[in-house]
Amino acid sequence: MKYVAALASSPRCARAPRSSQRLLPAALLVAALGLLPAPGLAQTAEELIDDPQTPEDVLVHSMGYDRKSYSPLDQIDKSNIHRLVPIWSTSLMNQSGELAAPAIYDGVLYAINGSWTFAIDLRTGRQIWRTPVVLEEGSRRRSSFNRGGPVIYEGRLFRVTVDNHVLALDMETGEELWNQKFADAAEGYYATGAPIVANGVLISGMSGGESTTRGFLDGWDPATGEKLWRRYTIPGPGEPGHETWPAGTDAWLYGGAPTWRSGSYDPELDLVYWGTGNAEPYDPAPRGALDSLYASTVLAIRPKTGEIHCYYQYTPNDVYDVDGIDENVLADIEIDGEMRKVMIQANKNGFLYTLDRTDCSLIAAHPYVYVNWATHIDLATGRPVLTDIYRDFLAGEQVYIWPSRGTNAVPIAFNPNTGLIYSTAWHVPRIQRLLPEPQEFVLGASSTGVTNRFPPVEPGDLLGHIVAIDPLTGEKKWEIPMHDFPSSAGVLATGGGLLFSGKITGEFIALDEETGETLWEFQTGSSVNATAITYTLDGRQQITVASGLGGGLANRYARGLVPAGGSIWTFALMPEQGSAP
Numbered sequence: 001m002k003y004v005a006a007l008a009s010s011p012r013c014a015r016a017p018r019s020s021q022r023l024l025p026a027a028l029l030v031a032a033l034g035l036l037p038a039p040g041l042a043q044t045a046e047e048l049i050d051d052p053q054t055p056e057d058v059l060v061h062s063m064g065y066d067r068k069s070y071s072p073l074d075q076i077d078k079s080n081i082h083r084l085v086p087i088w089s090t091s092l093m094n095q096s097g098e099l100a101a102p103a104i105y106d107g108v109l110y111a112i113n114g115s116w117t118f119a120i121d122l123r124t125g126r127q128i129w130r131t132p133v134v135l136e137e138g139s140r141r142r143s144s145f146n147r148g149g150p151v152i153y154e155g156r157l158f159r160v161t162v163d164n165h166v167l168a169l170d171m172e173t174g175e176e177l178w179n180q181k182f183a184d185a186a187e188g189y190y191a192t193g194a195p196i197v198a199n200g201v202l203i204s205g206m207s208g209g210e211s212t213t214r215g216f217l218d219g220w221d222p223a224t225g226e227k228l229w230r231r232y233t234i235p236g237p238g239e240p241g242h243e244t245w246p247a248g249t250d251a252w253l254y255g256g257a258p259t260w261r262s263g264s265y266d267p268e269l270d271l272v273y274w275g276t277g278n279a280e281p282y283d284p285a286p287r288g289a290l291d292s293l294y295a296s297t298v299l300a301i302r303p304k305t306g307e308i309h310c311y312y313q314y315t316p317n318d319v320y321d322v323d324g325i326d327e328n329v330l331a332d333i334e335i336d337g338e339m340r341k342v343m344i345q346a347n348k349n350g351f352l353y354t355l356d357r358t359d360c361s362l363i364a365a366h367p368y369v370y371v372n373w374a375t376h377i378d379l380a381t382g383r384p385v386l387t388d389i390y391r392d393f394l395a396g397e398q399v400y401i402w403p404s405r406g407t408n409a410v411p412i413a414f415n416p417n418t419g420l421i422y423s424t425a426w427h428v429p430r431i432q433r434l435l436p437e438p439q440e441f442v443l444g445a446s447s448t449g450v451t452n453r454f455p456p457v458e459p460g461d462l463l464g465h466i467v468a469i470d471p472l473t474g475e476k477k478w479e480i481p482m483h484d485f486p487s488s489a490g491v492l493a494t495g496g497g498l499l500f501s502g503k504i505t506g507e508f509i510a511l512d513e514e515t516g517e518t519l520w521e522f523q524t525g526s527s528v529n530a531t532a533i534t535y536t537l538d539g540r541q542q543i544t545v546a547s548g549l550g551g552g553l554a555n556r557y558a559r560g561l562v563p564a565g566g567s568i569w570t571f572a573l574m575p576e577q578g579s580a581p
């Protein structure tokens with residue numbers, strides 16, 4: 001749809017055309033029979049699947065269900081990036097961090113953070129509505145940020161709040177339509193992740209891998225909020241995988257495997273891919289040093305039922321908090337002359353994995369950062385081959401584990417034309433030691449059984465990279481060092497040969513995809529801890545990114561050094577002199 005200029009300041013009018021397209025007599029009749037969403041609603045399942053083919057909107061996280069964080073838009077390219085300028089910015093009225101990317105539909109931008117949900121007129125940057133996050137009385141506000149982004153489907157916007165609620169707002173008005181509590185903070189649960197909608201089911205996860213939780217995913221009816229299913233990420237007695245927990249103990253009831261990021265979806269296979277975090281405690285003794293399924297694993301599940309189709313455990317018996325939660329990028333690529341359906345993950349454990357997404361089998365795994373806790377991943381067994389660090393750790397020694405995290409829980413990008421993964425990466429060890437005595441069990445309390453810290457930073461220290469890497473060969477095309485600060489931003493790749501990312505010190509940056517050279521940067525005023533999106537408005541390419549210091553690790557490096565406070569920025573090319581905009 002296209003806007004009429006005279007209506008530009010009226011978002012309600014501007015949104016009318018697409019809605020009115022649904023007001024066909026036949027559609028009305030079918031809607032009356034309950035076979036279609038009611039007229040006026042939008043973002044159908046088909047629209048979500050087709051998101052990459054509709055550059056005028058961004059409906060799904062990371063630019064599509066396949067989470068490639070790639071757009072073929074090429075109006076902004078290396079030759080004109082110097083003309084990229086902010087066209088509007090607005091406050092997001094929040095001090096706790098902007099880690100989410102917005103969604104865009106019919107000329108309206110939807111943004112979420114730990115304090116608010118916003119609808120903003122994409123043309124003017126003016127607020128259409130905002131709805132406050134209202135937490136339960138006495139809720140803690142620590143970690144009250146949201147990763148991923150808002151989820152939109154059939155006229156509703158879905159999100160979680162830190163106090164373990166999932167809710168739906170009316171996209172037209174911001175009014176709350178339903179609200180469900182799914183866990184208890186007193187048991188160690190909180191919520192920072194992003195739900196997805198797949199095959200008509202809203203799927204949400206939980207956080208709390210460092211306390212006494214048992215991870216799960218919930219399936220909800222998006223229309224009513226009715227809970228359809230729960231899939232625990234630790235199998236109970238009698239279920240396959242339960243034997244990876246010590247018999248006769250309740251370790252499995254508090255064993256972690258949190259689902260605190262978000263999923264990918266393959267509509268053809270009808271499978272959702274969702275990663276899980278560490279086993280809990282990190283101290284392996286209470287877990288019998290067994291594999292602890294399904295911690296640090298990717299699960300392929302059926303969205304209608306939560307049934308597990310297949311899984312791959314990246315790090316059996318995860319004692320280093322390396323997790324397996326990062327979003328899997330879904331791609332179809334040629335391997336040995338055969339087209340394969342793969343999923344690619346830059347795991348926090350430092351290896352970049354390529355799996356067959358039809359059966360979760362391992363195809364390739366290569367380090368993308370310096371790794372010392374394993375020598376390699378054995379392709380025959382799918383398991384990491386551990387170094388002596390594990391023995392030293394069990395003996396009670398203080399160990400330096402590289403990496404503390406390969407990436408800081410932010411999306412990577414995959415360009416299907418280059419076949420390369422682009423990621424921000426950390427070059428920081430974790431210094432970890434077992435507690436001298438076993439930790440007493442306190443429901444809801446931190447229960448890792450270890451002490452851990454990061455080394456202090458000296459001026460000029462190398463702390464990370466931005467890297468371009470082939471997931472099949474592990475060959476790095478280039479690697480750009482980052483000194484003094486690691487990055488906490490995701491990457492967006494575009495058809496213009498550009499990569500957009502950000503710095504913890506607030507610069508939004510554009511790199512040359514060929515070389516990693518920084519071609520352009522702009523100071524956004526706080527810290528870029530989110531991932532950019534790109535789309536067209538009236539056929540003109542724009543780029544939007546949030547700014548706002550948030551998240552424990554970004555704060556560790558930059559608190560006190562950059563201003564806090566959330567804002568969102570939209571950029572477009574300044575017209576060349578004498579040319580039409």
Ligand SMILES: [Ca+2]
Nearest residue numbers: 051054057058
């Ligand atoms: Ca789209």
